[in-house]
Amino acid sequence: MTLDKNARLGLLLATPTTLYVLLLIAAPVGMTIAYSFWTQEFVDVTRDFTWANYREVFTDPLYRTLIFRSVRIAAMVTLLTVLLAYPVAYHIALNVKKNKAMWLFLVTIPFWTSYLLRVFSWKLILAQNGVVNSALLWLGVIDTPIDTLLYNSEAVVVTLAHAWAPFAILPIFVSLEKIDRSYLEAAKDLGEGPVRSFLRVTLPLSIPGIIGASMIIFIPTVGDYVTPALVGGSDGAMVANMIQVQFGKANNWPLGAALALSAVVCVTGAACLLVLCLKLIERSLK
Amino acid sequence: MDQQIAVNIANVSKSFGSFQAVRNVKLQLKEGEFFSLLGPSGCGKSTLLRMIAGFEEPSEGTISIGGLPMAGIDANHRPTNMVFQSYAIFPHLNVEENIIFGLARSGLSRSEKRARAEDMLAKVGLEGLGRRGAHELSGGQRQRVALARALVLEPKVLLLDEPMSALDKKLREQMQMELRALQRSVGITFLMVTHDQNEAMTISDRCGVMFEGRLAQVATPHELYQKPNTKQVADFIGGMNFFDASIKANGGEKLEVELPRFGQLSMDAHGVSDGVGAAVTIGLRPERVHVGSNRPEGADVAVPARVIDRAFYGETIHYYLELEGRADPLVASVTNFERADHFEIGDSVWSGFRGGAAVALPPK
Ligand SMILES: Nc1ncnc2c1ncn2[C@@H]1O[C@H](COP(=O)(O)OP(=O)(O)OP(=O)(O)O)[C@@H](O)[C@H]1O
Numbered sequence: 248m249t250l251d252k253n254a255r256l257g258l259l260l261a262t263p264t265t266l267y268v269l270l271l272i273a274a275p276v277g278m279t280i281a282y283s284f285w286t287q288e289f290v291d292v293t294r295d296f297t298w299a300n301y302r303e304v305f306t307d308p309l310y311r312t313l314i315f316r317s318v319r320i321a322a323m324v325t326l327l328t329v330l331l332a333y334p335v336a337y338h339i340a341l342n343v344k345k346n347k348a349m350w351l352f353l354v355t356i357p358f359w360t361s362y363l364l365r366v367f368s369w370k371l372i373l374a375q376n377g378v379v380n381s382a383l384l385w386l387g388v389i390d391t392p393i394d395t396l397l398y399n400s401e402a403v404v405v406t407l408a409h410a411w412a413p414f415a416i417l418p419i420f421v422s423l424e425k426i427d428r429s430y431l432e433a434a435k436d437l438g439e440g441p442v443r444s445f446l447r448v449t450l451p452l453s454i455p456g457i458i459g460a461s462m463i464i465f466i467p468t469v470g471d472y473v474t475p476a477l478v479g480g481s482d483g484a485m486v487a488n489m490i491q492v493q494f495g496k497a498n499n500w501p502l503g504a505a506l507a508l509s510a511v512v513c514v515t516g517a518a519c520l521l522v523l524c525l526k527l528i529e530r531s532l533k
Numbered sequence: 534m535d536q537q538i539a540v541n542i543a544n545v546s547k548s549f550g551s552f553q554a555v556r557n558v559k560l561q562l563k564e565g566e567f568f569s570l571l572g573p574s575g576c577g578k579s580t581l582l583r584m585i586a587g588f589e590e591p592s593e594g595t596i597s598i599g600g601l602p603m604a605g606i607d608a609n610h611r612p613t614n615m616v617f618q619s620y621a622i623f624p625h626l627n628v629e630e631n632i633i634f635g636l637a638r639s640g641l642s643r644s645e646k647r648a649r650a651e652d653m654l655a656k657v658g659l660e661g662l663g664r665r666g667a668h669e670l671s672g673g674q675r676q677r678v679a680l681a682r683a684l685v686l687e688p689k690v691l692l693l694d695e696p697m698s699a700l701d702k703k704l705r706e707q708m709q710m711e712l713r714a715l716q717r718s719v720g721i722t723f724l725m726v727t728h729d730q731n732e733a734m735t736i737s738d739r740c741g742v743m744f745e746g747r748l749a750q751v752a753t754p755h756e757l758y759q760k761p762n763t764k765q766v767a768d769f770i771g772g773m774n775f776f777d778a779s780i781k782a783n784g785g786e787k788l789e790v791e792l793p794r795f796g797q798l799s800m801d802a803h804g805v806s807d808g809v810g811a812a813v814t815i816g817l818r819p820e821r822v823h824v825g826s827n828r829p830e831g832a833d834v835a836v837p838a839r840v841i842d843r844a845f846y847g848e849t850i851h852y853y854l855e856l857e858g859r860a861d862p863l864v865a866s867v868t869n870f871e872r873a874d875h876f877e878i879g880d881s882v883w884s885g886f887r888g889g890a891a892v893a894l895p896p897k
């Protein structure tokens with residue numbers, strides 16, 4: 248085989264990336280797939296092919312509940328984050344004239360503290376003797392602290408929605424910023440007021456940003472296990488916590504691998520559904 | 534015949550902070566006319582247009598459309614529509630959806646709207662392209678869609694902000710003619726902003742020339758070319774040679790002036806009311822300068838000259854003539870017909886002109 252100069256250069260440039268991808272992505276995924284079909288015998292794993300792990304994942308109601316709950320929590324986190332982020336992004340993109348950079352910089356400030364610290368601070372806010380309860384007690388709204396604020400799936404949703412905010416604001420900001428002002432003037436010129444201009448022009452043109460933000464939030468949220476472990480309690484536990492248990496304490500790697508891959512398939516399906524929904528919304532706005 | 538006034542701009546000024554972009558403009562647009570606003574970059578043309586559209590409020594003065602004062606009325610409630618410089622074709626909609634965008638609350642059924650869109654598409658020469666996506670259009674097609682989208686709403690005035698500036702020269706010339714024909718067929722008042730004087734002259738019924746926020750002259754293209762009001766207008770509209778002269782006699786209608794080197798000349802006074810001895814600027818279009826190997830016949834005044842440069846334009850040739858005692862070269866534009874004399878750089882020639890060809894410019 249002979250290659251011209253360009254092709255050889257291309258190959259040379261692509262090699263490090265290809266090796267990196269093979270080593271750090273393809274190999275672990277391949278191993279996970281392999282493990283999910285192997286057999287667990289007491290503390291050992293034998294390389295005998297079996298469907299048993301998948302059968303267990305799909306028949307045991309516990310695993311099904313965890314996967315569905317993870318997808319549901321992730322969907323709620325995505326919805327809440329996008330709803331809260333959109334007005335912020337809109338304001339920075341369309342109302343702020345000077346110092347846009349400063350505003351974007353402010354948006355990233357929560358990132359200056361570690362992720363764990365931010366989750367812990369939500370614990371302080373929502374705890375029985377936390378900020379919310381003390382404030383309500385002091386105001387006289389309640390006379391005994393509410394003990395259901397923490398350790399449930401809502402606490403996970405709130406904590407993650409806060410943590411992801413910049414990841415939603417930035418892509419939506421970019422898509423809004425790209426919209427030519429003359430489109431908005433044209434909509435006004437053609438007789439539409441601010442609300443209908445927004446629905447017919449601004450919103451459809453920012454759908455790509457919303458899709459981007461949703462994917463960035465939805466996919467990692469399904470797999471998050473730190474936040475549910477810290478603020479989720481048993482009600483808020485998600486599938487990743489169970490995967491961690493299988494690879495850790497339970498020491499059942501094949502089951503953990505099968506669980507992980509099933510979760511991946513579910514996430515992919517749910518993500519496709521999400522994009523489809525957004526596309527339908529986009530079409531209905533025409 | 535007394536034509537109805539479509540737009541009345543009464544003493545309108547616009548300031549941005551301390552900067553006055555539009556200064557005391559008075560202008561009336563007649564119903565069904567094609568009016569062009571012409572002027573150099575930054576003179577306030579777009580600002581004036583945007584005040585009519587409702588995107589800016591005048592700092593002073595009032596704008597009325599069809600007899601109704603527009604103060605406090607938002608752009609979305611005004612009987613105007615705009616063709617934007619960038620056309621602003623909505624990228625997420627196809628051609629037909631773009632065209633019917635403004636019909637959303639017209640109460641028309643979907644099929645009636647589509648019929649209107651079909652009609653408009655035929656009018657602008659885009660039959661059968663309704664399903665095309667916005668990004669699958671050429672520059673000329675985008676402009677036609679923008680026109681169709683605005684005209685389908687049957688505005689009282691159509692506002693066009695430099696609609697040709699995104700097109701190449703050939704297409705621009707074609708679109709100018711089409712725009713003119715379209716305006717005649719729909720009978721709507723068009724107000725076009727441009728900084729291309731040829732464009733304004735070829736397609737308008739009347740033109741207004743703006744400088745630094747002021748409307749310097751409003752006239753038909755012919756009048757604007759033949760009888761510019763000021764030196765600034767004369768210079769902006771086509772090429773012009775200027776002479777400093779002094780008045781020998783002023784009969785009100787006729788003016789006798791003394792031109793350095795050329796001698797005495799009689800011409801139209803054209804509103805110059807200064808008395809004997811006053812200085813006056815005389816303008817002379819390059820195509821009114823006669824050039825010949827001998828003293829040109831029929832010229833009222835003539836002097837010897839020398840060709841110092843030459844520019845070939847196809848249908849015309851420009852000669853730059855050096856005259857004794859004159860700093861700027863005299864520009865002569867000679868039609869390139871079959872038996873025309875041709876001169877080389879360095880040739881000695883005669884240059885002259887008739888008094889009727891020159892225009893006296895008031896010192897404004
Ligand atoms: N929103 C604004 N804020 C401040 N100054 C402005 C604003 N809009 C226009 N100007 C100023 O007003 C002047 C006239 O602007 P305008 O856009 O009307 O010019 P124009 O004649 O259309 O020029 P061009 O041919 O370059 O489009 C310019 O000096 C411009 O800088």
Ligand SMILES: [Mg+2]
Nearest residue numbers: 578579580694
């Ligand atoms: Mg302009």
